[in-house]
Amino acid sequence: MAAVRRMVVVGGDAAGMTAASQARRLQGPDELEIVAFERGDFSSYSACGIPYWLGGDVTERDDLIARTPEQHRERGIDLRMRTEVTELDLDRSRVRARELPPGGARGREYWTDFDDLVLATGARPMRPPLPGIDAEGVHGVQSLEDGQVLLETLTPLQGTASDDGGRPRKAVVVGAGYIGVEMAEALVRRDFEVTVIDQAPQPMTTLDPDMGELVRDAMCDMGMEVVTGAAVTAVETDERETSGPGGRTLAVVTKEASYPADVVVLGLGVVPETSLAREAGLPLGESGGVLTDLAMRVRGRENIWAGGDCVEVLDLVSGRTRHIALGTHANKHGQVVGANIGGGYATFPGVVGTAVSKVCDLEIARTGVLEAQARDVGLQFVTVTAEATSRAGYFPGSRPMRVKMLAERGTGRLLGTQIVGREGAGKRVDIAAVALSAGMTVEQIMYLDLGYAPPFSPVWDPVLVAARKAAAAVKAESGG
Amino acid sequence: MAAVRRMVVVGGDAAGMTAASQARRLQGPDELEIVAFERGDFSSYSACGIPYWLGGDVTERDDLIARTPEQHRERGIDLRMRTEVTELDLDRSRVRARELPPGGARGREYWTDFDDLVLATGARPMRPPLPGIDAEGVHGVQSLEDGQVLLETLTPLQGTASDDGGRPRKAVVVGAGYIGVEMAEALVRRDFEVTVIDQAPQPMTTLDPDMGELVRDAMCDMGMEVVTGAAVTAVETDERETSGPGGRTLAVVTKEASYPADVVVLGLGVVPETSLAREAGLPLGESGGVLTDLAMRVRGRENIWAGGDCVEVLDLVSGRTRHIALGTHANKHGQVVGANIGGGYATFPGVVGTAVSKVCDLEIARTGVLEAQARDVGLQFVTVTAEATSRAGYFPGSRPMRVKMLAERGTGRLLGTQIVGREGAGKRVDIAAVALSAGMTVEQIMYLDLGYAPPFSPVWDPVLVAARKAAAAVKAESGG
Numbered sequence: 001m002a003a004v005r006r007m008v009v010v011g012g013d014a015a016g017m018t019a020a021s022q023a024r025r026l027q028g029p030d031e032l033e034i035v036a037f038e039r040g041d042f043s044s045y046s047a048c049g050i051p052y053w054l055g056g057d058v059t060e061r062d063d064l065i066a067r068t069p070e071q072h073r074e075r076g077i078d079l080r081m082r083t084e085v086t087e088l089d090l091d092r093s094r095v096r097a098r099e100l101p102p103g104g105a106r107g108r109e110y111w112t113d114f115d116d117l118v119l120a121t122g123a124r125p126m127r128p129p130l131p132g133i134d135a136e137g138v139h140g141v142q143s144l145e146d147g148q149v150l151l152e153t154l155t156p157l158q159g160t161a162s163d164d165g166g167r168p169r170k171a172v173v174v175g176a177g178y179i180g181v182e183m184a185e186a187l188v189r190r191d192f193e194v195t196v197i198d199q200a201p202q203p204m205t206t207l208d209p210d211m212g213e214l215v216r217d218a219m220c221d222m223g224m225e226v227v228t229g230a231a232v233t234a235v236e237t238d239e240r241e242t243s244g245p246g247g248r249t250l251a252v253v254t255k256e257a258s259y260p261a262d263v264v265v266l267g268l269g270v271v272p273e274t275s276l277a278r279e280a281g282l283p284l285g286e287s288g289g290v291l292t293d294l295a296m297r298v299r300g301r302e303n304i305w306a307g308g309d310c311v312e313v314l315d316l317v318s319g320r321t322r323h324i325a326l327g328t329h330a331n332k333h334g335q336v337v338g339a340n341i342g343g344g345y346a347t348f349p350g351v352v353g354t355a356v357s358k359v360c361d362l363e364i365a366r367t368g369v370l371e372a373q374a375r376d377v378g379l380q381f382v383t384v385t386a387e388a389t390s391r392a393g394y395f396p397g398s399r400p401m402r403v404k405m406l407a408e409r410g411t412g413r414l415l416g417t418q419i420v421g422r423e424g425a426g427k428r429v430d431i432a433a434v435a436l437s438a439g440m441t442v443e444q445i446m447y448l449d450l451g452y453a454p455p456f457s458p459v460w461d462p463v464l465v466a467a468r469k470a471a472a473a474v475k476a477e478s479g480g
Numbered sequence: 481m482a483a484v485r486r487m488v489v490v491g492g493d494a495a496g497m498t499a500a501s502q503a504r505r506l507q508g509p510d511e512l513e514i515v516a517f518e519r520g521d522f523s524s525y526s527a528c529g530i531p532y533w534l535g536g537d538v539t540e541r542d543d544l545i546a547r548t549p550e551q552h553r554e555r556g557i558d559l560r561m562r563t564e565v566t567e568l569d570l571d572r573s574r575v576r577a578r579e580l581p582p583g584g585a586r587g588r589e590y591w592t593d594f595d596d597l598v599l600a601t602g603a604r605p606m607r608p609p610l611p612g613i614d615a616e617g618v619h620g621v622q623s624l625e626d627g628q629v630l631l632e633t634l635t636p637l638q639g640t641a642s643d644d645g646g647r648p649r650k651a652v653v654v655g656a657g658y659i660g661v662e663m664a665e666a667l668v669r670r671d672f673e674v675t676v677i678d679q680a681p682q683p684m685t686t687l688d689p690d691m692g693e694l695v696r697d698a699m700c701d702m703g704m705e706v707v708t709g710a711a712v713t714a715v716e717t718d719e720r721e722t723s724g725p726g727g728r729t730l731a732v733v734t735k736e737a738s739y740p741a742d743v744v745v746l747g748l749g750v751v752p753e754t755s756l757a758r759e760a761g762l763p764l765g766e767s768g769g770v771l772t773d774l775a776m777r778v779r780g781r782e783n784i785w786a787g788g789d790c791v792e793v794l795d796l797v798s799g800r801t802r803h804i805a806l807g808t809h810a811n812k813h814g815q816v817v818g819a820n821i822g823g824g825y826a827t828f829p830g831v832v833g834t835a836v837s838k839v840c841d842l843e844i845a846r847t848g849v850l851e852a853q854a855r856d857v858g859l860q861f862v863t864v865t866a867e868a869t870s871r872a873g874y875f876p877g878s879r880p881m882r883v884k885m886l887a888e889r890g891t892g893r894l895l896g897t898q899i900v901g902r903e904g905a906g907k908r909v910d911i912a913a914v915a916l917s918a919g920m921t922v923e924q925i926m927y928l929d930l931g932y933a934p935p936f937s938p939v940w941d942p943v944l945v946a947a948r949k950a951a952a953a954v955k956a957e958s959g960g
């Protein structure tokens with residue numbers, strides 16, 4: 001009888017538990033033992049859903065949990081919660097874990113051997129070392145634990161809400177990227193007056209500046225204050241002025257001004273959590289993410305795999321590796337890792353940089369490269385923007401959107417697409433995302449056979465309108 | 481000075497007028513004279529929008545008109561309304577036209593020479609030669625004129641609506657394809673009791689039977705009566721029972737039963753209107769549509785072009801030519817024809833058979849081939865269906881959909897996708913449509929980088945869920 005192999009997973013969220021589940025689907029416990037370590041209290045949850053839980057769209061925290069520890073254990077995965085892996089000993093193929101008992105007591109430590117190791121340690125929120133950043137009332141929103149603490153601030157207990165005499169509550173969100181704008185929406189829904197501060201010259205630097213300005217305009221129209229080009233230097237706490245039982249008045253300070261707040265939310269994005277990998281000498285990319293091969297195996301290692309928010313992925317358009325923390329990638333990485341460990345074969349082909357978000361009814365999407373990114377990697381291009389509607393112009397609910405498209409000079413190959421609009425704008429980016437993956441030219445895109453009927457699209461879908469314009473621009477640029 | 485060339489366009493709707501406009505964009509009146517003939521009263525209108533005008537979504541008929549005759553004339557196109565082309569004399573490069581004065585008087589006839597001829601004669605509704613089919617109260621819905629007549633029946637004048645003593649009005653729709661189900665929705669919105677009759681065993685034969693059954697179930701849940709496998713043999717008019725001032729009682733008769741109706745709508749689809757082309761000896765395909773080359777030039781002819789609902793197009797998946805009457809194709813054909821006549825260069829690459837429709841809140845979409853179509857052209861395949869949701873399962877407004885996918889045996893190449901669901905289902909077919917155009921395998925599709933955020937999609941988009949299942953089925957079928 002062959003020895004049972006052991007797969008050890010570090011991190012019990014999307015990438016790690018998908019890898020575990022997929023491997024288990026392919027091999028039973030008599031072939032493969034699976035041990036997974038998670039230092040927190042939750043497994044397999046949707047961090048992307050936290051802003052919607054805080055905003056009230058999602059009423060129950062546990063709705064964000066895709067699979068509980070018990071469900072994983074029932075499927076033959078030895079998932080050890082509140083157990084942190086503190087060291088990778090790759091020479092001896094083992095990891096050291098420490099239990100984290102509630103209450104902060106020092107827990108048991110032990111070594112566990114592995115045949116295959118999966119690093120799925122995720123990402124951690126950026127938290128600049130500013131004076132006051134750890135003050136009470138300053139919140140991150142990366143984990144369910146973070147969310148729970150913030151939620152209690154946002155939704156005062158019954159009977160206490162009116163103690164403030166009706167004074168509107170103020171929130172400052174630091175960071176105007178995806179997390180920042182999603183949290184701004186959540187806070188507006190909780191009746192806060194919201195100020196969003198970012199050091200960049202525009203909100204959503206994942207868009208080109210001209211498209212980011214559309215987001216600023218829409219946010220201002222929603223009653224938010226948007227402060228850009230402003231670096232936060234400190235968070236101050238004034239204990240003299242209280243705003244209710246246990247309340248404090250905070251102020252977010254920039255070089256130019258001070259923004260009072262009842263609550264401060266940090267939405268500065270995340271960096272890969274790869275201290276274990278770094279200490280073990282594993283290869284990291286420019287953003288600090290673990291570098292893997294196409295099978296999601298750590299580069300240069302036979303039996304060490306990585307996936308999810310702790311890795312860098314190949315961007316098929318720019319040819320560079322990038323760190324993109326998104327649950328949809330984490331799930332796919334896990335699928336690939338699990339298939340390979342389980343005796344199958346799969347590869348992750350890379351990404352094209354697609355992202356979609358919304359702030360209230362404004363939908364924001366992008367795929368491929370921005371102008372600056374294209375220049376950075378040596379691509380020359382033409383740029384067009386087009387205005388079009390989500391449905392036939394005469395159909396009720398038809399909403400305008402702006403589509404920006406970058407096409408390679410000469411070849412006309414699509415390089416990137418950005419869309420800002422209302423209902424029906426966001427997911428249209430998928431058309432461009434698939435076309436990018438396929439290496440299509442804008443002229444090929446303009447003749448794509450997309451779903452058309454008046455309630456769904458104009459005769460020329462907005463993405464095709466932009467492609468048509470881009471095709472003409474490519475021709476004009478090349479003198480023909 | 482070079483002689484001015486003349487482009488003659490037969491048919492003043494989407495394909496013809498797009499061709500005229502595009503050619504005019506490229507060449508001015510000193511290079512190219514453009515004469516267009518339209519036998520009706522309207523130019524460049526959206527026939528696809530008629531059901532929504534009749535149902536009340538669109539309030540004004542003229543909202544469906546993209547460009548009026550005057551607007552075309554202002555752009556230097558000599559558009560002659562109510563003028564029918566009665567003969568193509570290709571040997572002498574001229575067409576004979578007859579004016580159609582209002583009131584039915586015989587109008588002037590004359591010949592017009594052309595250098596380039598564009599056939600954009602459209603399609604005509606199928607109208608089987610059944611007893612009673614031309615009775616008062618039996619309506620087609622192909623043209624704005626048809627729609628205007630029907631609309632007056634659907635919306636009684638103020639004060640007469642209650643003359644029927646509150647008896648619910650009954651409508652029978654003959655045909656349960658796109659036009660039939662869209663008209664069923666329109667009639668429900670006008671408070672009719674609706675029966676839809678089709679001789680096929682299921683509604684929506686543009687879907688596989690199992691997916692068509694989902695449409696039947698949903699239509700029944702909406703209170704419609706759906707009668708399938710029933711060929712209509714006659715429409716009877718009973719003049720004894722009147723249902724109000726000027727009203728009649730009709731009955732749609734099948735072999736098995738008789739369905740009383742206050743109004744009967746024919747929604748049987750369309751056939752290419754190609755009698756002029758046929759008489760002139762131009763090549764027609766199996767469905768009677770004009771056959772063209774990739775530049776949309778009539779096969780074997782130098783200076784005769786065709787586009788829109790009167791042509792057959794290459795289906796890239798089946799390798800056959802097909803007749804598909806859709807405004808989105810007509811516009812693209814016109815774009816290609818106009819570019820080529822105007823001295824540019826463009827080709828129409830073909831279609832993948834994408835269509836999307838809705839009946840009330842049910843969204844119905846397809847692309848590629850159905851099971852029967854695949855077998856018919858020699859394709860072998862595996863089939864999967866997947867259930868998934870439009871947004872993250874925990875996000876408000878998340879709605880279920882069913883996605884069916886056909887992948888080629890062995891290669892795993894995508895062959896077709898069908899989607900039936902609620903909000904957010906229909907336009908997802910675009911993902912599959914682009915992937916089909918690119919010749920992607922289901923395994924490539926499963927790793928596509930699509931827009932993900934909880935309000936827009938689950939971590940695995942429904943199309944990716946189906947692709948993942950299809951990839952597994954392809955592997956299982958090939959023994960690996």
